Amino acid sequence: MNAMRIGVDLGGHTLTAALVSYDGEKPRIEKIDKSDTPRSRSVGEVMEAIASAAERLSEGIKKIDAMGVAVPGMLTADRRRALRMPNFPAEWDDLDVVDAVGRELESRGIRAPVRIENDANCYALGEGSAGEAVGISDFVVFTMGTGIGCGIVTGGRLLTGAYGMAGEGGHVVVRGDVPCGCGGKGHSETLAAADGTSARALAKGLPEDFEKLWKMKGNPAADEVLDVTLDTMARTIATTSHLLDPRMVIIGGGMSRAEGIGDALKSRTVEYLSRPFKKLLDIRISRLGNETALYGAASIDR
């Protein structure tokens, strides 16, 4: 059976959508539609933009079997409403996103069940459906970029928790007391994400771009900055591994493109792991890149 789905990745600046086909084996992206996220980021304009993208992608397609949207924010446990969208206007808070997208699609004659999921979770679903973790039932994904995103699949299911907020691996309490943008302190992403790393680099007169900084490895000042990033991430991965016993840990996001970062993280993480975990640690670098969340959004099932 050849099913057709649409996956949408709603970012603060870019709205990417893909037509994904499923012919029983691996899903395949047939067409990608990229547009700017409306600058207002208002509900009305964003809904229109999502539906327009769906309209363009579904041209000539008889039936869209499902549409999934990766949403940059926390969602209610029933996966209908946004709890909080940090970079979007307040009118999004408590909005029934499933209903809003569904109505906009219907007004254009597209009838498809709509599903939403947090964007980092979509990244994990994407690795599970088309990436490193195909056929694997227990894995953790970290996206290292501006912040540290995380998605957890355990026993073949995305871990969502009692209130829908599970899997916030970027907010594991690791060390220090640096205040986190989320309202807590000492969280992993304050030190390991690109923003925190750049701030430490700039303070030493080093390049703020992570890949440039990474290429300076061997320079004592650069090593000092990178050491905090790697060590913080290693503690985060070790803590997560001890809690969840994953078969693999997948690293994605912009920072994962730094050459050799997977091996560097592995050797650091092993130091923190208890003996039985040491030889089992399997850290992979995501290969799907920007398409991961699209595959994930299209694959949301419930």
Ligand SMILES: [Zn+2]
């Ligand atoms: Zn935090």
